[in-house]
Amino acid sequence: MKSTEIKLQYKVSENIGCAIPVIIAAAGSSQRMNGQNKMFFELLGEPVIVRTIKKFENSPYISRIIVVTRTGDINAVQLLAEKYGLNKVTDIVEGGNNRQASVMCGIKRLTKDEDAVLIHDGARPFVDISIIEDCAETLYRSDAVVCAVKIVDTMKLTDDNGVVTGTLDRSKLYAAQTPQGVKVSLYKKALEKLTNTETFTDDASIMEEAGYSVKIVNGARHNIKITTPSDLEFAEMLLRGEKDL
16 A cells, blocks of 8 residues: 555444545645644644544444545544544545545545545534535435535626726625535546646536536535634634634
8 A cells, every 4th residue: 555545444334325425625735824734723622624524424424534635644634533533534545736636536535336425625624514414415416516605795896907897696696615516427527528727626616617517505604614824713713602603
C-alpha cells in the first residue's frame, strides 16, 4: 500500500438499507488561514474535521466515510479517527490539485456496487443530520443533489470596474452548500467532457455543465464553511449558543 493512502480496518455499518458512502473533501490549501490547516483547528476542544465527520458517523443513512486530505495530513487524520472512535472512516487518501481531482481520488475507493455518493466539505462542521438524510434520499431520485439556502439579500451585478449593471431576481437565487451528491457513473461521464483547464468550486457545477439534472434540497444558514480565522471565532460563538442565524 502506498504511503499516501490508508485503508482502515473498521467495520462498515450493516443492514442500513439505502445507506450510501460520503467523501469528506479536506485537501484544501487553507490559504486564508495563513497556510495552517483549518481542519485541525479546535472548536471548544474538538478539531473541525472531527466535528464534521461525527455528523456523518451518527447518520444511519451513511454506510462509510472516505476522507480526502493533504499528503502530510493522512497520518494525523488516522490518529484522530482512532482517538474519537470514528468507526465509519474506512479510507484516508491523498487529494489532487483541484476540487474535482480530489473528489475523484475518493471515488476511486468506491466499490462497483456503490453507485451514488455524497460529498461534503471537511470545513462544514455544522451540517444537520436531517440535511444529510434529505440529500441521500433525494439523490436516489435524481442525477445529482445540492444542499442550498435561498438568498435573502438584494443581489447586484457589476462590471469589471465595480459599477452596478443590474439587480438579479433573488427569488430564483440560492447559495450552494454541502453535502452535495452525484450518481457515480454520471459524474465520471461529466468529468470526461471537461477540458484540463476547467476548474469548479463545487460538484454540482460539474454536473450542471454536463447537462445533468441537479435537485436542490434545503440547507441551513448555520451550515457555514470555515475559511478564515474570524469564521473560527464565529463557529465557537455558535457552539456556545451566543450567536443564532
